[in-house]
Amino acid sequence: MRAGGRLVVVGAGLAGFRAVETARREGHAGELVLLGAEERAPYDRPPLSKAALAPGATEPVPFRTAEELEDDLGIDLRLGEEATGLDTAAREVVLGGERLAYDALVVATGARPRAVPGDHLAGVTHLRTADDAAVVRRALDAGARTVVVGAGFIGSEVASAARARGLEVTVVEAADVPLQRSLGPEVGRLVTRLHRDAGVDLRLGSGVTGLTEVAGHVTGLALEDGTELAADLVVLGVGVAPSTGWLEGSGVDLHPRDRGVVCDDTLATNAPGVWAAGDVVHAPHPLLGGDLLRVEHWTSAAEQGAAAARHALDPSSAQPFAPVPYVWSDLFGHRLQLVGTSVADGVVVLDADDGGVAGTTALWHRGGQVVGALVVDRPRVVMKLRRRIADGGPFDEALHAARELLGRAGT
Incomplete structure (x- = not known):
């Protein structure tokens, strides 16, 4: 992207927020536009089904207020505005009767409930x-x-x-x-x-x-x-589906199954100057042997938003980006943590020694490699297994390590 050009980010969720934040941190001095369909500044969504449902819960706190985004980061923040189309030849986002030109674009419109x-x-x-x-x-x-x-x-x-x-x-x-x-x-x-x-x-x-x-x-x-x-x-x-109706007819490659955005391993789409991040993305992942993977998790949205912005600003330095996915869920007093993928050849479940739930561990394997793990109430264990997954470790070794870790692991 040319120096001082306009970067437009469509979608003001976590991925979109991390994209604009990273663009400024990386020194982008040009125009930076963030479009969001909601009237709220970007906020954290995982608590919506957790802490936000507790008695006395308050409204979610934004990552940064609208004033901070506009004044501190110099963002042209447009809330309550939803993209209705994309003209990749003219490099313009369509907003009803308005057209917004871009030099580079990050699609981060997330997903919508079915x-x-x-x-x-x-x-x-x-x-x-x-x-x-x-x-x-x-x-x-x-x-x-x-x-x-x-x-x-x-x-x-x-x-x-x-x-x-x-x-x-x-x-x-x-x-x-x-x-x-x-x-x-x-x-x-x-x-x-x-x-x-x-x-x-x-x-x-x-x-x-x-x-x-x-x-x-x-x-x-x-x-x-x-x-x-x-x-x-x-x-x-x-369930949800990628929010990509506004991209139909644009020429951006959409997955035939769910209409998510198909990217390469740097998060670039097939359209020049268009990148994508978050729940909308199908991208190749080594855990699946290079097959496409779409992830609807907080950490992936954050990491992809930052990476897409860096690559949009300097495409020549774009590198393959495929961190190990991670998600957690708090259920009935227990924390379930999942790393990697469950798209696998098989799974082995290690039951808790005391017959309870805490410490139960599932390990997924594909082609002799450990590709995913779920652990209940043992955060130290799951983080160690995440490193093994990232290193492409053999499944048998990961299974042995999990047994050893659970034997001495505390919460």
Whole structure:
């Protein structure tokens, strides 16, 4: 990008924030524009399904206030503005009737919840924004009869928050175990145990056929087996899809499965001057032998946002970028930490020695190499395993090391 040129970042989540912050830190003196669909300055999203649901929780604190972004970093901050198109030939982002020129562009629009029939009803919400979290928290404060649809990480965390208050909660999951699609049945059985030990009414292998309502407010759900569940609050955790509708027809290569942005290993797209970061990105990863990987985790968004900005400012110095993914979840008093990937040839689960949950460890392998690990309540262990994954260590050695580490590991 030419010196003093305009860098435009579309998406004011974590990846977008880290992109503009890094651009200034790296010495970019030109124009820097950050576009965000929400009216809020960038803020942290993982607490939305955790601490933000606790009694007395306050509004999320932004990474930096709008004034700090504008005055301290010199950013042209445009909140409440959503990109509607992209002209890669003219190098312009389309904002309704306006066109915003760029010298380099970082796409960081994240992901949106998948639409579900009935999600317009009062009392029905996804959990993706601070406003969504406020809706859930107020309902829990009022003791709402709560049903969560989907037992992924977010749905499970909502159930955990409800049980922490002593509220009854039902979780409906179409798969045979929670997190089956992302972590497999072996780890899914562990999460099943966490739910049931905590007193969650867990309905597995059951889909939702419809919602019932009175005067526009949800009153319950109907399940495939004919069961009807009463509900004042329905939280939808049925997954997300990359927010890339504005890129359709632009020529930017989109993945045929979910329309995420396809990048090379430096986070560059096929369009000159266009880079991408965060939940939208499909990029080659060595853990998958160079196959594409899309990650919806906090650390990946932060790291990719910074890398995409550096590479956009100086493409000639761009290097392959593939850190080991990391994510955590707090469920029913336990911390689950996952590093690497569960897309693998197989998994070995080491049960806790005392028959409890703390210390349970899962290790995934691919082609004789350790590619992923999940550990419960043992942060020191998971960080050591992350280093082995990053080094491409043999699976047998990682399994032996995990057994040794668990034998002497504390929390």
